[in-house]
Amino acid sequence: MKVVIVDTGVANISSVKFAFERLSISPLVSSNAELIQQADRVVIPGVGSAPHAMKMLRQKGLVSVLKVLKQPVLGICLGMQLLYETLEEGGLHVEGLGVLKGKVTLLNTETSPSPHMGWNKLSFNKSDGLLNGIREGSYVYFVHSFAAAISNYTLAKTSYGTDFSSIVKKNNIYGCQFHPERSSKVGATILENFMKIKK
Amino acid sequence: MLAKRIIPCLDVLNGQVVKGVQFKNHKVVGDIIELASRYAQAGADELVFYDIGASVNNKLISNDWVSKVSQSIDIPFCVAGGINSVKAARERLAAGADKISINSPAIHRPELINELTDSFGKQCVVIGIDSFQEEDQHRVKSFTGDPNKTKETGITTSEWVEEVTSRGAGEIVLNCMNKDGVKTGYDIDQLSSIREICTVPLIASGGAGTIQHFIDVFNKANVDGALAASVFHKSLINIHNLKQELSNSSIEVRL
Numbered sequence: 001m002k003v004v005i006v007d008t009g010v011a012n013i014s015s016v017k018f019a020f021e022r023l024s025i026s027p028l029v030s031s032n033a034e035l036i037q038q039a040d041r042v043v044i045p046g047v048g049s050a051p052h053a054m055k056m057l058r059q060k061g062l063v064s065v066l067k068v069l070k071q072p073v074l075g076i077c078l079g080m081q082l083l084y085e086t087l088e089e090g091g092l093h094v095e096g097l098g099v100l101k102g103k104v105t106l107l108n109t110e111t112s113p114s115p116h117m118g119w120n121k122l123s124f125n126k127s128d129g130l131l132n133g134i135r136e137g138s139y140v141y142f143v144h145s146f147a148a149a150i151s152n153y154t155l156a157k158t159s160y161g162t163d164f165s166s167i168v169k170k171n172n173i174y175g176c177q178f179h180p181e182r183s184s185k186v187g188a189t190i191l192e193n194f195m196k197i198k199k
Numbered sequence: 200m201l202a203k204r205i206i207p208c209l210d211v212l213n214g215q216v217v218k219g220v221q222f223k224n225h226k227v228v229g230d231i232i233e234l235a236s237r238y239a240q241a242g243a244d245e246l247v248f249y250d251i252g253a254s255v256n257n258k259l260i261s262n263d264w265v266s267k268v269s270q271s272i273d274i275p276f277c278v279a280g281g282i283n284s285v286k287a288a289r290e291r292l293a294a295g296a297d298k299i300s301i302n303s304p305a306i307h308r309p310e311l312i313n314e315l316t317d318s319f320g321k322q323c324v325v326i327g328i329d330s331f332q333e334e335d336q337h338r339v340k341s342f343t344g345d346p347n348k349t350k351e352t353g354i355t356t357s358e359w360v361e362e363v364t365s366r367g368a369g370e371i372v373l374n375c376m377n378k379d380g381v382k383t384g385y386d387i388d389q390l391s392s393i394r395e396i397c398t399v400p401l402i403a404s405g406g407a408g409t410i411q412h413f414i415d416v417f418n419k420a421n422v423d424g425a426l427a428a429s430v431f432h433k434s435l436i437n438i439h440n441l442k443q444e445l446s447n448s449s450i451e452v453r454l
Binding site for chain 2: 012013014015018019021022047048049052078112113114115116117118119120121139141143144145159160179181182183184185187188
């Protein structure tokens with residue numbers, strides 16, 4: 001099965017690539033539109049700033065490509081946030097891919113330190129193949145300051161000051177706010193499940 | 200609820216994991232990949248690698264072992280040592296590091312923190328602070344990797360914490376130097392006072408000797424994570440047992 005990790009330029013791509021390699025899958029890291037369109041699975045990784053990432057996708061002509069993908073797609077962290085219509089960052093309104101309706105805003109952590117950094121629990125909202133074999137309350141690794149609110153897309157939520165969407169789904173499109181590539185066995189199971197999702 | 204993090208720290212010198220007492224007399228304790236994998240399997244929440252020779256010898260850490268670590272483990276890790284530019288940071292992150300930690304170069308040129316945050320987002324920019332107590336003042340030291348090159352900066356630790364967070368640091372590792380390697384417990388007083396002013400995650404470093412020390416630092420100083428080296432390298436504390444004990448003391452941990 002062909003997995004393409006979209007080369008967003010700013011992302012921490014190697015660790016995502018290595019996570020698939022630990023599952024004996026050899027993903028391709030590419031920003032080539034044709035390769036992305038032909039892939040069986042597309043992963044949009046990401047750490048870093050949203051304006052930077054969207055600028056990169058625009059420069060590489062990938063916005064229109066990523067918007068209409070029909071195969072299973074997984075956005076990770078910033079990659080998940082880019083799926084939304086708008087990202088509010090540092091007073092800016094950054095236009096995202098708009099595959100998911102709504103916006104990504106600064107997470108209100110109340111009295112807790114920000115960014116939200118570390119291992120936190122998944123609490124399930126809906127059942128889905130992506131969650132097969134994952135126990136309610138499993139810990140996964142988060143590193144982020146921004147988040148998407150709970151919505152119809154929410155498969156799992158997490159609480160840090162405020163509840164937010166930690167896993168979302170719309171048709172073939174999935175997003176994880178945490179880093180499955182750094183979430184030990186739970187993360188590996190989620191990536192395995194993603195590989196098993198039927199087209 | 201966010202779990203408290205247990206973070207083994209691996210000091211790297213000439214490509215091997217070493218440990219000294221109060222930053223001196225380093226002894227080799229093992230191979231990087233072997234130790235990293237062992238800690239990840241034992242339940243460590245995160246790892247930190249400090250190339251303690253890089254900053255003082257003005258050289259950059261090699262990317263080879265960063266990639267190898269990233270391939271071998273499925274928990275996050277942070278890389279520190281001599282990262283003094285956006286380019287150097289980008290190379291570490293591209294090799295698979297999840298975060299980069301800056302210490303002496305940030306003291307030398309604080310704007311570097313803003314540049315790193317603008318380029319990569321604050322979540323992967325960690326500031327390491329070596330804080331030394333003299334009389335009743337805590338002050339920041341730089342180039343602590345080599346006792347002959349260590350410098351007094353004249354800055355108080357609390358001033359520096361406020362400056363680095365205002366410049367966009369995403370996390371602070373506070374190394375209380377007077378406690379380093381002596382296993383008499385974390386510096387609860389200092390960590391508590393820094394916790395009061397620190398709006399980003401705060402990691403305690405220096406002084407861990409017993410499981411009770413970890414319980415105390417989480418309960419009394421409310422830090423987000425506790426970093427330790429020798430108690431893990433010398434197998435004085437088993438990470439799984441430690442986390443079980445923390446959990447028994449009603450401290451939220453990932454088991």
